[in-house]
Amino acid sequence: MTPLLQATDLTLVAGARPIVERVSFALAAGEAVAITGASGSGKTSLAMAILGHLREGVTHTGGSVVVDGLASLPVPPPGLRGGLIGYVGQDPGSSLNPYARIGKTLLQATGRRVARRERAGVVAALLDRVGLPDLGTRYPHQLSGGQQQRVVMAAALARDPRLLVLDEPTTALDLVAKAEVVAELRRRSVEGVALLWITHDLGSVRSVVDRVIVMDGGRVVEDGPVADVLDRPVSSAAKHLLTSACTTASTTVTGPPVLRAAGIVAAYGRHAPVLTDVGLDVRAGECLAVLGASGVGKSTLARTLAGLHRPSAGTLMLQGESLAWDIHRRSRAQRAAVQLVGQNPAEALHPRQTVRTALERPLVRLRALPQSEYAGEVKLLLDAVRLPAELADRLPGELSGGQRQRVALARALAARPEVIVCDEITSALDTVTQSDVLRMLTELRAELGLAIVLITHDPEVAATVSDRLLVLTGGRVTRTGPTAELLPPSESPEQRVRHLLANS
Amino acid sequence: MTTAHPVLRHVAGRLVTSLCLLAGLSFLVFVGVELLPGDPVSSRLGPTATPERIATIRAELGLDRPVLTRYGEWLGGVLHGDLGTSSIGQPVTTLLSSRIGNSALLAGLAIAFLVPLSLGFGVLAAWRRGRTADRVISSGSLLLVSLPEFVVAGFLVLVLAVTLRLLPAVSLVPAGSSPLARPSVLVLPVLSLLLVGLAYATRVIRAAAATTLRAPYIEFLRLSGRSEAEVIRTAVVPSVLPVAVQVWLLTGVSMVGGAVLVEKVFGYPGIGELLVTSVQTGDLPVVQALVLILGAATLTVLVLADLAIIALTPRLRTGGAA
Amino acid sequence: MKRLRGWAVTGGWTVFAVVLVVILVGPMIAPHTATHPVGPPFSLPSGNALLGTDHLGRDVLSRLLHGGRPLLVTSLAAALGGTLAGTLAGLLAALASSGRRWLEPVLMRPLDAIAAVPPILLLLLCLTVMPNRTGLILAVAITSAPLSARVARAAAAQVTGRAHVENAIARGESWTWLLGREILPLVAGPLLADLGVRFVAAVYLVAAAGFLGLSTSDSDWGLLIVEALPGAALQPWALLMPVAGVALLAVAANLSSDRLAHRSRGLLA
């Protein structure tokens, strides 16, 4: 039987650098395969090539991809996309048409005409599949990151494709939501849909996929049954990825809070408030994790603290002095002191500015650094987030998803903040890079007394790095206290979440 | 709680501002026209008038009184619906009534064709960027843009009317009837206005659409198998509309009062030429009335254009920017 | 196909360069003066007058060669001035919608008022106050600013809410950076298209001003076109050549700005 998907010696280059090198693998109908690999190892490039698409600057120099007997490159045959292959991109934030309401996007994704009367029902059903309430009348910018990601998933599932190419489809999801999506995908797989699932989170796909492919530096370094690869990895890359390393002892930091917020009420337009009476404080050198389900208002809280969203009530203090909510009314020092790393790294970087420019601007505006030191500082910053220095002169479009995320983080660090608010900054990172980055943040806490507000849906991450925890449910703070108490190391992740949410 | 509320408040505010602008404008123009070289009386009487007679007539018409006094009187009249009397003694209202309709008709027709055509050509050119269709549309529109409207109009007359005899060369409209009674006389004037406006609108829309087509969500829509038609319809067109609407509305406004040359070439009875002759002969009451009416129309359209930006930009519409 | 495109672009640059050179050295290589009659009016091209003569028997070629510079100085300056001012106001207004709401009406209402005055009146008023080239440039610039402003604002409204703009605002970037580096590169396409059209419009407004007795030169290309129109059937060259000149300038400028936009990836989207 010929496989549904066959990649043979596929080679893609960007400039002179190969980003996918002689990749060969096959995928039978109904088979589920996970692809994993370090950030920047060529996973997204490979996925796009399967769909017959090359990003600007990337060229196809050899090999082929054949799907259902049809070559995707150089020009994808009609019906390949959408009908045969459903796709979920890595960047949900910039995947949705900003001019169409969610309902319209989903109806289009069904690929057929839906009678006017049935439309609302169809949309609601599609959203329900991925665990979302009826958000059909919203525009993409009115959704939280996790909601956007699930909408994209719902759109990919809408047309019953035979192959699903999923590029890190659960990075913005909390465990409950992730479990729902994974369950839905498992159902699909059982029904005979082939899955090609790019992920860093091998734990949660284990129950779905049959095989795992590990990529490193554009090559396939390992390809085997899931149990073999996960439990007995051969390649050093795979070994490396699978030894999740990061463990930092949580400490109890004392002293006055650097940032203290109280009584925050925040709403969008005339909708009901997203946040009600939320307060938090974080001390120098402390890491406060904010945990909560998707769409609960975590990003709203982050944006509010950063001065980008005006709450309707609440007070804010920085180093014991009152801090204005409006970014325009903050002084230069105050702007530098509180930095935000946003949830959507694709939009956070100007598409026409190089990484270097992005990193230099905070140096120019917020730190009085002589120009001669820029180059050195940029190098240091890139190094801190584990990015090679040669990336400095690339545009965001020429970076992988994880690389962009790290550039955004480096840009925030460039301001030498006292408090850094991180909104899901490790979601697109493989375990190795993730623990590197988290370790780096921990070092900064110790060295410079940096305070961190870490927004995450991943209790694992919260448990590893944070000192204290704040749980948001229904727009309110429902639990707060030392991490060790709220997330006892003895419980499994699922248990922890159930536990936390049930108690609130 | 309705969402229309803040928008209504915004509109009300804008209308009040517009009224103030209009009042200020009318005053400035009243004084400004006064400053223009040439004197209404001597330019009307021409070379046969002696300086003494000019002086007498000026006094008779009250033109020697202070500007402020005359402005006050005029404004009082306007508030009572009286736009004054033209220098040859006709009430300005009757003078303008049929012509305004004719001009609006001309501009309206031109816009009715302009909107779909410019959108179609502009988006098509952007979509086929660098291909033959784009080259044809881009260079065609560029060429048209470089030609002044009187050259375009003159060329159309020469070919379609004088040589081929397909259409009337001049828009003869019998006394007492409207141009609509003889639609054939509208074709060439509308076509001339359309071509010039079309070139401009197409270029701007092409550029806007080309920018959108490089956005990541377009790439994603394509990757998820949306047909090109769908991509264009649901993503590209909505993204160019805010800009396109500005161009359409402002072009339309300028066609009402600014179709001077086209009106002249075709002898079309609109207000563009009336405005120019009135300015040149210093027929103050007519200029005043026209500025007032065109100004009011323009400001209304501008408010609409602003609302269009809000209505067509999701972030603004939902963000309560009104 | 690719080869052909390359040729077209090279061709565009070449034509642009040739037109520019002609404009710059024109007065020096012109066989006659711009004003002296050299033969009977409306004579067709001959050895004496390579492009024939105009309605007064003046050499069309020489007038063309003399007329490029004033065209560039006046019309281009006016178009640039108007588009720049309008764009600046429009972008600022769009940007102000996030923070300084009061700035929007302050910038846009005066432009609305200008748009509400018929251009011909505006032109006359400006020229009465300042009856010289500066006045003319100013007048043409003022009439074109409102439309540019609106195009710029509508385009910018689509991008001002993006996270990278917010980030730039948050780190206290100056207006110049926000406008020039964050927003302009993403909306430059429509604005460049607008500029091209403003330039052509300026050419003919300047020519029209010549007929109101306010000419700033005696052989501006726009003026040549207006003058040649009545006799176009007798001596088409006198009309065609300056029209072609204006068109070439517009086409070539647009071709190369398209190209520019394509190449300078850091500046324009």
Next chain:
Amino acid sequence: SSAEPAAAPVRAGAAITPRTGGTLRAVFTGGGATESLDPFAGGSPVDLVRHDVVFDSLFTFRGNELAPALAESAVPAANGRSFLLKLREGVVWHDGSKFTARDVLASFQYMSAPQRPYPSELSAYFDFSAAKVVDELTLSVPTRQAVGDPALLLAAFPAKIVKSGVTATKAIGTGPYRVEAFAAGRETRLKKFEQYWNGPAYADEIVLTSLTDPQAKVNAVLTGQSDYTADIPYTSAKTGANSNDLEIRTAGDLGRVGFGFVLNATKAPFRDPRARKAVRLGIDRQALVDSVLLGYGRPGNDLFGAGSKYFDAREPLARNVDEARKLVRAAGIEGATVTFRTAEYEIGYNASTQLVAEQLKDIGLTVKADVVGVPEFFDVKALGQTDGIVFSIGAIPLLVAYTRLAAYPTLGLPDNQLRAAVSTALASTDEKQRQRAWVSVQTVMADRGNTVVWGLADTLSLARKNVAGVEVRGQAKYPYLGKAGLA
């Protein structure tokens, strides 16, 4: 070469006479919204053509001779301080009522009221407020100064007779056509008035169309939308008609317009007669005729009023650059810069100024063309500061031409002999004496005058060949259609 006319224009349909019936469609330059049915309000060519067939004057011109119309005679008193006006019998108004002396008296008062946009200048000569009705058909009119030939003035200035007690815009006249429909700036439909005193007209209906663009007028006839248009541009004439059905006509000698300049003789340098003479010798008349008029015309002899009675048709001066240079040197103005004021008031004004400026370079004068907009052209203050102004006068009576020039302090020639001769020509009741006075006036003007008339421009029209009976009475730009029709 293209300087030759495509085909020599023909004299206006001389050979054919119109038949009765049919609709004549004619296009004239319109005045847009300012057109009016009131003969003392609308002043554009189409207005004047319409006024001419709807209303009658007391006297009119036939060629350059006077002919009685509503009046039979105007007999001046011996001292010229009043005259007795005898009116025609049996004239009826369009509404059927009888025409009487009271109508004429009312018209006099109406036309001279200063509220009229174009009040008649006759009140400068006649004291209408003191005019008296003598009987049903006779009036006596006192004058403000001695007037020897009142009929000439009554014909030369607009003096249409409107019905007493009826608003002039109702357009009730005594002319051969009455107004059926009117839309300012667009169209007038005229119907034949069967009870016209001079016998009914030929065409049943005349449709007058207003257009402002000269090329549009030509296009209307070329495409068959109209039958006739007057005053077409020379470029159109040269391009020729596109069908055998059409012809280009000339109004002939009497319909020519004198094109030239008036020099400001009240200040240097043209206060000096040698400087004025130098300009006359320095210009190349034939070159101007060939360029500005495209050859449709002939050189002028520096005197205005060609084609009218008493005109001195002497030979034009030949160009003599050496002589002119000598005069310039003698006047001590070599290398001087003078300003000539110009506006495109008529087609060719700006062109002729530019050409003359080029020509006068040869005699050592620099002419700076002061191009202004049409509305400010006759600005009195500016006229006083300029050294010369471009000017044209058609075939109007010399009396009118010279009074018009004298009305502007800086256009009239400050010369006592001239002034005396013009007053004599106006006041004298003796034909011989008037004739001598005009000879004297024109001798002064030819000798040391300040007018430089370089050319006599043809007035051309484009007509379907079967258009007949179009007459020139006064200015060829607005011909008389009362006797016109289709053959």
